[in-house]
Amino acid sequence: MSFGGPYFTLPKFKYLRPDSLEELLSSLHEHSGNAKIMSGGVGLLAFMKERLTAPEYVISISKVPELKTLQIKGGVLAVGANVHLSELESGSIKNSLPTLYRAVKNIADPTIRNMGTLVGDLAEAVPWGDAYPALISMEAEAEISKKSSSRVVPVNGLVLGLGQINVDDDEIISRALIPLRKVRGTYLKFANGSEYGLATVALTYFTEEKRFNLVIGSASETPITIRESDVDWDFDKDFGTNVEKLERYLQLNVNPVDDLLASSDFRKNVIRYLSLQAVKEVFLDERDQN
Amino acid sequence: MKEIRINVNGVFRHLIVEDNEILLDTLRTRLGITSVKAACWRGECGLCTVLIDNKPMKSCMLLSVEVDGSEILTAEGLYNNKRARVLMESFVKHGAMQCGFCTPAFVTTAHSVLSSNPDADDQEISEKLKGVICRCGTYFQIKEAVKSARAFYKDGSPETF
Incomplete structure (x- = not known):
């Protein structure tokens, strides 16, 4: 079907698409260590095409409604893991969170921003990522969830190096929490x-x-x-x-x-x-x- | 293997796809939609851009299973859209191509820009077209062609013939 080499094909995997956060966390718990989470997929598929990673399971979060939300609560903007970057390019974000707005505008191109997510850019953990430095400067926090619990940690310190992130195999960064201050x-x-x-x-x-x-x-x-x-x-x-x-x-x-x-x-x-x-x-x- | 139901250019398709099948492969090889070009396969050149629920996306970086339930539009599907036809004619009139390999991607992206915001200013048009690369370098003519077709999207002309 394809031309055959890396770049053109993906390694074999089993695709899972849970319909709720609860189902997602259970499936992440069950396949811990053998699964990768896919939000927009732009980063993950690129790594997989180059055979830098070949998980047994790919768990898509595209149908998880809880991760699709972008809401303001208690002076914090919560950006769900499946909120696309293009959704953050609004005038209100430009005025209230100029660092975030300008960082998002600098990520890839507008077409990719329709596919990629802010949390995905952070979780990719590459030194040239744009989300990580911007979120650190805004003193953002990350909500990390797993089957039995969730924790909130500062974004600063989350990425340890190229491809290394301080999140366990059965955990997901469910939301980025950005304080809304002047x-x-x-x-x-x-x-x-x-x-x-x-x-x-x-x-x-x-x-x-x-x-x-x-x-x-x-x-x-x-x-x-x-x-x-x-x-x-x-x-x-x-x-x-x-x-x-x-x-x-x-x-x-x-x-x-x-x-x-x-x-x-x-x-x-x-x-x-x-x-x-x-x-x-x-x-x-x-x-x-x- | 997964079952997917998609609407491609107005035609409902019920397909069985591999878990690791890439949408670009499904469109070109299975459905014979050849306006969607395969070039870099890594989300950089934008020549495989298609409209998924009217949003331009790069089909080489999408799994076919992910678009289950979506409406997909390619340059072939735009041929019956009166506004898009004016846009295509504007490309010809302005000589907005040399080899023509990138033209379907530019047309679909520009159609999405103008149909979602007919008041898009020159800067917005330039910005939104950044996802597609033209190696012949006809960017100036492409932008002129899109600007010239903008009025047709703006004045509420009918979408179909």
Whole structure:
């Protein structure tokens, strides 16, 4: 039927499509270790075509209504595991969660965003993922469910390295929980013509608490986080001096990976440029608009 | 093996598919729908784009079992749609192709953009067409063709002949 080689075919597996969260969790429990969860499938099928993974069971969550919901409750935006990225491209998300909006806009292309999901991008656990740095900068949490229980953990620390995630085989990241606070934010990506970033910068500034999180992605196995509390810079007070401090900090403390796509020095320059651009957007341009 | 029921270009199909069968394979090899092109097989070029419930999606990255119950539209199915026919004619008029390999994917994607938002501005059109690659580089003409057909979607002209 197909041309035969990798890329064109998928390894054999048994496809399961539960109709409820309860059924999903039972089936995940039953086939623990031999099953992969598929939401949009864009990431999983790519890995399977390249024979990087070959699970015995693929469990689709496309018919699980509980994971399809996008709701605001108690000052938190809960994004279900099967909410497509294109559903997050609305005007209200743009205004209330600018970092998320801009990160989503940077993921692949609009057609893929009709298929892929935010939680799927996080669960794929690749260093060049866009969801992970953005969610860390917004101090999001993840709801992880399994048959008998569920837990809520900070998104920061969930991804341990390439393809490694702090979620057990019988667990699923059921929702991403993003706090709705007064924020300014941006997400910048340098991708050099590809969809994979050579370096990305997510910056979220909580205007009431007057603190920020600057997260650098795609430059090392896990994102590099710079918190206001670690550095004590006040861009709102004295922009020029603090930008110099930021530049010095990046020069001394950030050591990006050296690989076939770019050298460490090149990435370092890109990170410097993106970080300066991000603080300028968030602390000068957006402040002037507000 | 799974049973699926899909509506492809207005025709109901009842198929038995393998669990690991890719939709692109089902459409091209089983149903003979050849406007859906097979090129990269990894979701990058967009030449296999089809409309699933009026949303453009890349059929090389979809399992056939996943689209059970959906309505699938390809360039063949758009031929009987009056608005889409104007869009196709606009492609010809603007010379929006060279080899023509990507044209069905661009037409289906552009039809979805204009039918879901006839007020789409130039920027939105450019943005939404980003999922398809034209190696001949006729992007300028493609965008002009879509912009030119926009008025026809906007003025409420009938969809069918």
